[in-house]
Amino acid sequence: MNILLTGGLGFIGSHAATVLAEQGHQIILVDNLCNSQIEVLSHLGQIIGKQPIFYEADVRNTNLLNSIFQKHSIDLVIHFAGLKSVAESVTNPLKYYDNNVGGSISLLEAMQGAKVNKLIFSSSATVYGVPQYLPYDESHPTVPMNTYGKTKLQVEEILRDLSHADPDWSIVCLRYFNPVGAHESGLIGEHPRGMPNNLMPYVCQVASGKLPHLNIFGDDYETKDGTGERDYIHVMDLAEGHVAALNFVNQHPGFHAINLGTGVSYSVYDLIGAFEQAANSTIVRKVQPRRSGDLAIYYAKADKAKNLLGWQAKRDLQVMCKSGWNFHKQKS
Numbered sequence: 001m002n003i004l005l006t007g008g009l010g011f012i013g014s015h016a017a018t019v020l021a022e023q024g025h026q027i028i029l030v031d032n033l034c035n036s037q038i039e040v041l042s043h044l045g046q047i048i049g050k051q052p053i054f055y056e057a058d059v060r061n062t063n064l065l066n067s068i069f070q071k072h073s074i075d076l077v078i079h080f081a082g083l084k085s086v087a088e089s090v091t092n093p094l095k096y097y098d099n100n101v102g103g104s105i106s107l108l109e110a111m112q113g114a115k116v117n118k119l120i121f122s123s124s125a126t127v128y129g130v131p132q133y134l135p136y137d138e139s140h141p142t143v144p145m146n147t148y149g150k151t152k153l154q155v156e157e158i159l160r161d162l163s164h165a166d167p168d169w170s171i172v173c174l175r176y177f178n179p180v181g182a183h184e185s186g187l188i189g190e191h192p193r194g195m196p197n198n199l200m201p202y203v204c205q206v207a208s209g210k211l212p213h214l215n216i217f218g219d220d221y222e223t224k225d226g227t228g229e230r231d232y233i234h235v236m237d238l239a240e241g242h243v244a245a246l247n248f249v250n251q252h253p254g255f256h257a258i259n260l261g262t263g264v265s266y267s268v269y270d271l272i273g274a275f276e277q278a279a280n281s282t283i284v285r286k287v288q289p290r291r292s293g294d295l296a297i298y299y300a301k302a303d304k305a306k307n308l309l310g311w312q313a314k315r316d317l318q319v320m321c322k323s324g325w326n327f328h329k330q331k332s
């Protein structure tokens with residue numbers, strides 16, 4: 001298939017690109033490089049064995065997207081492009097609505113114009129909000145606590161409406177939990193611009209001496225060791241989840257929301273412990289007060305992905321930490 005990946009040079013998009021190319025699909029990448037580096041393209045070329053087709057373009061530019069759809073006979077789109085900092089989304093909501101919601105509408109218009117109606121959308125566990133029960137299943141109420149989560153939910157709602165209006169659309173929203181780790185080659189991984197928002201790149205920068213210490217925001221939660229617990233999932237497991245979703249979306253019209261998580265929660269201390277072992281170093285840490293808006297614990301019920309997609313995460317926390325550190329070492 002010819003598959004268009006928006007945000008294809010980003011963390012998750014680039015890893016999905018390797019798996020899709022390995023399966024023999026033709027991948028066409030679009031990215032405006034606002035949170036990724038152009039070097040990822042040549043690294044992808046090294047992994048895949050040939051340079052993927054790439055357009056430096058913004059998904060809000062519908063005309064440009066129209067021309068890409070005209071040039072390539074696209075069968076399916078995976079829409080990764082989006083901004084993902086919860087903190088920034090709260091201080092700069094318009095930027096997030098414009099990019100995440102506006103960008104998605106622009107893409108959908110271009111898809112409609114080109115009569116492409118198969119889509120996999122990068123949604124997020126943040127759509128659920130404060131857990132009313134755990135693990136979160138896909139029927140859990142969706143009451144996001146921040147602008148980022150609201151933009152993801154709004155796009156899901158647009159997609160649901162679209163599939164009601166035109167039953168020929170096949171749409172899968174994948175609600176990712178906490179992706180970490182990197183490709184085994186160490187050539188691609190999570191390489192954010194500026195200060196990292198996520199735990200793993202932050203820990204890597206402390207281990208390599210770039211940052212003096214790791215701030216732990218709260219060690220007095222009602223969790224097994226007082227620190228926050230999350231459902232960390234290896235980015236290659238997540239990437240493989242997209243191949244499973246692709247096979248599903250080809251045969252199942254309609255709208256489907258599916259969690260991609262492991263179903264297991266690890267604490268911040270679990271992750272630090274596993275990382276220290278993997279990197280053979282000590283992570284200097286400082287406990288800070290809780291951050292407002294942080295949840296104590298959440299994790300996925302992963303049964304729907306297993307039943308509908310035949311997919312399950314298989315890599316453990318050690319592999320996540322080892323691969324993340326391996327990428328960081330090669331990059332620095």
Ligand SMILES: NC(=O)c1ccc[n+]([C@@H]2O[C@H](COP(=O)([O-])OP(=O)(O)OC[C@H]3O[C@@H](n4cnc5c(N)ncnc54)[C@H](O)[C@@H]3O)[C@@H](O)[C@H]2O)c1
Pocket residue numbers: 006007008009010011012013030031032033034035036057058059060079080081082083084099103122123124125176177178179198
């Ligand atoms: N990483 C996570 O923790 C996580 C969790 C849940 C959901 N998600 C979602 O998954 C998707 C991919 O996340 P990621 O971790 O790979 O993030 P990322 O920032 O590494 O990748 C996103 C890519 O999209 C590009 N981009 C952003 N806006 C664009 C635009 N308007 N036009 C073209 N390109 C644009 C960026 O340059 C970047 O390369 C995002 O939509 C994110 O919200 C991520």
